[in-house]
Amino acid sequence: MHATRSTSEEAPTHGPALYPRQVLLVVTGLSPQVVTETIYALWKQDPRLVPTEIHLITTVQGAEHARLNLLSPAIGWVERLRREYALPAIAFSPEHIHVIAGRDGRALEDIRSPDDNVCAADFITDLVRGFTDDARCALHVSIAGGRKSMGYFVGYALSLFGRAQDRLSHVLVSAPFESHREFYYPSLGGCRQK
16 A cells, blocks of 8 residues: 655755654445545555644534544544554544535535535645644545545645645555555554454
8 A cells, every 4th residue: 555646846945754744534325444545555655654643524424424534433444543553542523524515504515516516625735724724733635434525525626725744645455455445554463353
């Protein structure tokens, strides 16, 4: 598994590891594994790139999958990864799961119509703009999950508001793990089940 970056190497004065707030922003759908896969890829690249906080952009169903698989005490894949690899604390709670709202203010179950896509684009752009307004923050955006339009919107928003310290990535998981619903990261003890 590896992460690819669309940005060029910057001078060390702009490196994301130099910032006290390192935010991982991930678009997700029904496969929350992209979160742990991205954290693992960042750690593998450079342990200083492990995020200090995680934020997800998703829909109602995606939020439920994330809460159950990534945050719940019974399963909690983010905490499992953190403990297994002795990663530093990562701020991640239900408040870090941002559910896209429609024009009526209700959370979207899914993104299916042109209007849903407009709402998703506006929502994602506002969130990216907010993170890039913080001078103490380095933003790492993952386009690996969610609807393709979500990945496009978050990548495009980063192209508008991104700074030298911000990054964009997509994780690729090799077969047979890419279709394995229980694979969240390479465990030190081999592929583990829940």
